[in-house]
Amino acid sequence: MDISFKKTIEEKTSCEIHFISKKGKEFILSDSAKKVDELTEGAITNTITNNDYKGKFGSGFFITTNKLNSNEALIVSIGDKAKFDDNKCKDIGGQIYSLLQDRGTKGIVSIYPDGMGVNIAFGILLKTYNFHKYYTGEKIPKSTKFDLVIQDSNEASSTVIFKHKEAIAESIFFTKDLISEPSNILYPQSYADRVTAMAVDTGLNIKVFGEKELEEIGMNALLSVGQGSARESKVVVMEWMNGPKDEKPIALVGKGVCFDTGGYSIKPSRGLKDMKYDMGGSAVVVGTMMSLAMRKSKVNAVGVIGLVENMVSSNAYKPGDVIKSLSGQTIEIDNTDAEGRVVLADCLWYTQDKYKPSAMVNLATLTGAISIALGDQLGGLFSNNDKLSDQLIKAGAKVDEKLWRLPCDPLGERYDTYVDSTIADMHNVGKGGEASSTTAAQFLQRFVNDTPWAHLDIAGVTWNDKGSMTASGGATGWGVQLLNEWIHDEKL
Numbered sequence: 331m332d333i334s335f336k337k338t339i340e341e342k343t344s345c346e347i348h349f350i351s352k353k354g355k356e357f358i359l360s361d362s363a364k365k366v367d368e369l370t371e372g373a374i375t376n377t378i379t380n381n382d383y384k385g386k387f388g389s390g391f392f393i394t395t396n397k398l399n400s401n402e403a404l405i406v407s408i409g410d411k412a413k414f415d416d417n418k419c420k421d422i423g424g425q426i427y428s429l430l431q432d433r434g435t436k437g438i439v440s441i442y443p444d445g446m447g448v449n450i451a452f453g454i455l456l457k458t459y460n461f462h463k464y465y466t467g468e469k470i471p472k473s474t475k476f477d478l479v480i481q482d483s484n485e486a487s488s489t490v491i492f493k494h495k496e497a498i499a500e501s502i503f504f505t506k507d508l509i510s511e512p513s514n515i516l517y518p519q520s521y522a523d524r525v526t527a528m529a530v531d532t533g534l535n536i537k538v539f540g541e542k543e544l545e546e547i548g549m550n551a552l553l554s555v556g557q558g559s560a561r562e563s564k565v566v567v568m569e570w571m572n573g574p575k576d577e578k579p580i581a582l583v584g585k586g587v588c589f590d591t592g593g594y595s596i597k598p599s600r601g602l603k604d605m606k607y608d609m610g611g612s613a614v615v616v617g618t619m620m621s622l623a624m625r626k627s628k629v630n631a632v633g634v635i636g637l638v639e640n641m642v643s644s645n646a647y648k649p650g651d652v653i654k655s656l657s658g659q660t661i662e663i664d665n666t667d668a669e670g671r672v673v674l675a676d677c678l679w680y681t682q683d684k685y686k687p688s689a690m691v692n693l694a695t696l697t698g699a700i701s702i703a704l705g706d707q708l709g710g711l712f713s714n715n716d717k718l719s720d721q722l723i724k725a726g727a728k729v730d731e732k733l734w735r736l737p738c739d740p741l742g743e744r745y746d747t748y749v750d751s752t753i754a755d756m757h758n759v760g761k762g763g764e765a766s767s768t769t770a771a772q773f774l775q776r777f778v779n780d781t782p783w784a785h786l787d788i789a790g791v792t793w794n795d796k797g798s799m800t801a802s803g804g805a806t807g808w809g810v811q812l813l814n815e816w817i818h819d820e821k822l
Contacts, residue, residue: 331455331475331476331477332477333454333455333477333478333480333492333496334477334478334479334480334489335447335479335480335481335482335485335488335489335492336479336480336481336482336485337481337482337483337485338481339399339440339442339479339481340399341399341438341479342399343399343400343437343438343439343440343479344400344401344402344435344436344437344438344439345392345400345401345402345403345404345433345435345437345439345440345476346398346399346402346403346404346439346440346441346442347403347404347405347406347426347440347441347442347443348360348362348363348366348374348403348404348405348406348442349362349363349405349406349407349442349443349444350363350374350378350385350405350406350407350408351407351409351410351411351414352407352409352410352411353410353411353412357375357378357385358411359374359375360442360444361444362442362444362481363405363442366393366398366403366405369397369398370393370395370397370398373393373395374393374405377391377393377405385407385409386407386409387407387409387410387418387421387422388406388407388409388421388422388425389406389407390404390405390406390407390425390426390429391404391405392404392405392433393405399440400440404426404429404430406422406425406426406429408422416449416728417729417730419446419449419450419452419453420449420450420452420453420456420730420799420800421453421798421799421800422446422450422453422799423449423450423451423452423453423454423455423456423457424453424454424456424457424798424799424800424801425453425799426441426450426453427453427454427457427458428457428799430474430476431473431474434474435474435476436474436475436476437477438476438477438478438479439476439477439478439479440478440479440480440481441478441479441480441481442481443480443481443482447480447481447482447488448482448488448491448492448495450480451478451480451492451495452492452495453799453800454478455495455496455499456499456502456800456801457799457800457801457802459502459503459506459802460802461506461507461804461805494625497621497624497625498621498625498811498814500621501617501618501620501621501624501810502617502807502810502811503807504528504617504620505613505614505616505617505805505807505810506613506804506805506806506807508521508524508612508613508616508617509606509607509610509613509792509793509805510607510804510805511606512606513588513589513605513639516588516606516609517561517588517589517639518556518561518562518563518564518586518588518637518639519562519564521564521566521586521588521609521612521637522538522564522566522637525538525566525568525616525635526538526566528616528620529568529623532620532623532624533570533623534569534570534620534623535568535569535570535571536566536568536569537566537567537569538564538565538566538567539564539565539566539567540562540564541553541556541562541563544565547656547680548656549565549636549676549677549680550654550655550656550676551653551654551655551656551661551672551673551675551676552565552636552638552672552673552675552676552677554647554651554653554663554672555587555593555640555647555669555672555673556638556639556640557645557646557647558593558639558640558641558642558643558645558646558647559638559639559640559641559643560641560643561639563636563637563638563639564636564637564638565634565635565636565637565677565680566586566634566637567632567633567634568615568616568619568632568633568634569631569632569633570619570622570623570627570629570630571631572622572626572627572629572630573628573629573630574630577630577688578630578685578686578687578688579629579630579631579632579685579687579688580629580630580631580687580688580689580690580691580817581632581633581634581681581682581685581687581689581690581691582615582618582619582631582632582633582634582691582693583615583633583634583635583674583677583678583681583690583691583692583693584609584611584612584613584614584615584633584634584635584636584677584692584693584694585608585609585610585611585612585635585670585673585674585692585693585695585696586609586611586612586613586635586636586637586638586673587605587608587638587639587640587669587670587673588606588608588609588637588638588639589605589639589640589641590605590608590639590640590667590669590670591605591640591641591642592640592666593640593641593642593646593647593648593666593667593669594642594646594647594648594649594666595649595665595666595667595668596642596667597667604793607695607792607793607805608670608695609637609695610693610694610695610788610792610793610805611670611692611693611694611695611696611786611792611809612635612636612637614693614788614807614808614809614810615633615635615693616633616635617807617809617810618633618809618810618813618814618817619631619633621810622814622817627817629817631817632681632685632687634677634680634681636673636674636676636677638669638673640666640667640669646666647663647666648666649663649664649665649666650662650663650664651663652753652754653672655672655675655676655679655777656675656676656679657675657676657679657776657777659755659756659777660754660755661751661754661755661756661757661758662751662753662754662756662757662758663758664757664758664759665758665759668758668770670694670695670696671696671758671770671773671774672758674692674694674774674777675773675774675776675777676777677692678690678692678774678777678778678783679777682777682778682779682781682783683779686781687781688782689715689718689781689782689783689784690778690781690782690783690784691718691722691783691785691786691813691816692774692783692784692785692786693788693809694785694786694787694788694789695787695788695789695792696767696785696787696789697766697767697770697787697789698789699766699767700767700787700789700790701789701790703736703767704734704790705790706790706791706794706796707732707790708732708733708734708790708791709726709731709732709733709734709786709787709788709790709791709808709809709812710733710734710736710767710786710787710788710790711723711733711734711735711736711784711785711786711787712735712737712738712767712768712771712775712784712785712787713738713782713783713784713785714738714740714775714778714782714783715782715783715784717782718782718783718784719735719784721816722786722812722816723735725812725813725815725816725818726812726815728815729811729812729814729815730811731791731808731809731811731812733786733812736767736771737765737768738768738771738772738775738785739772741775741776745760745765745769745772746772746775748760748761748764748769748772749769749772749773749776755776756773756776758773760772770785770787771785771787786809788808788809791808791809792805792806792808793805793806794806
């Protein structure tokens with residue numbers, strides 16, 4: 331799909347799109363919609379009046395006429411204009427794509443968005459994603475293709491801004507691809523290979539550590555989780571150092587469990603196939619680093635992902651094992667299905683020790699409890715730093731990837747004592763399953779030292795079968811927009 335912005339649209343198009351809004355029960359036509367209504371002798375107002383049109387947000391109707399510079403016009407309602415923000419712009423864009431697909435529209439589509447063009451176009455672009463690579467024959471969905479030209483008096487600046495939006499969209503699509511792949515296709519080595527290829531294309535500096543190197547580094551906790559698999563565990567480090575040389579980097583750390591059986595604390599068979607996306611946190615880190623490089627962002631950033639498979643075998647780690655982590659702290663394994671935090675323990679310690687970041691954010695599909703608490707609408711936020719928490723919450727609200735902060739105590743207080751062990755420095759789970767999302771965060775906090783740190787538990791928001799106005803069902807790519815907004819380069 332080609333998307334362009336023009337001050338004036340002179341070419342004939344297959345369809346043109348205009349907007350209406352509501353104020354109470356009154357319909358308000360945009361300036362361009364008013365002109366269409368005049369040219370068509372009231373076709374818009376007559377349709378609204380004579381068809382009991384309610385003007386629900388995202389609803390639309392087509393007008394076929396020979397009096398316009400197009401074959402037909404699509405009129406779309408944005409609902410209450412007072413409530414219409416950038417996120418609703420994206421939603422309208424996604425809905426426009428669906429309406430045009432249902433119509434079978436081809437050729438060039440012109441949009442007259444009253445200054446909303448960039449975000450509407452972004453929403454349309456996001457909606458184009460699908461993961462149909464394993465369909466064959468008649469199963470392959472038929473889709474229509476069209477290009478967009480958007481009327482915009484700020485043609486030059488909108489073109490530049492949208493170029494950055496395109497980079498974010500491409501990075502979200504890459505993230506979704508990673509999460510969607512079955513585990514026989516995406517495993518630690520093949521995952522690392524994909525990230526390496528992406529890094530070469532975008533200019534990221536990349537290092538891939540295999541098990542021999544990880545043993546030398548001392549990442550015994552991560553290696554313990556992966557030792558039951560025939561496939562070698564990996565750690566991938568991505569660097570983008572395009573900011574001031576003396577500026578500390580921000581750090582992103584992701585859980586990359588490519589398949590999670592639960593180990594000897596084996597999961598029930600129901601839902602087990604979904605454990606292919608237990609690497610969702612790592613995919614968001616990869617997508618964010620990719621977008622920073624594509625946008626040539628003037629920032630210093632490092633991304634670290636731990637890639638393992640948690641399998642059952644004669645060599646798998648077991649409940650009751652005691653593991654020495656990279657930090658030197660010892661971990662008593664109570665539950666082999668609480669493996670993500672054990673992987674992250676070494677990755678977090680390595681990152682804060684080597685890079686001394688100004689802030690560190692980890693992402694993980696860490697606990698089922700977060701889904702019970704927040705469902706599929708909000709990500710869970712835990713942090714040792716109020717300022718960082720506020721920044722992330724604000725960024726999430728701006729892009730509609732919202733966070734809800736939950737307790738994470740200072741070390742040695744209240745919830746933190748839940749992970750104390752009688753024979754080691756800590757258990758990998760809390761007592762009796764109480765406050766399990768919080769105790770997971772308390773565990774992680776023991777590996778960050780004094781670094782401003784936040785843990786995003788994205789177990790509930792990484793996959794959504796229902797989809798949304800801007801996405802089909804499946805992998806959501808949730809978090810890439812949030813982190814881009816948080817790291818936002820003011821100089822763009």
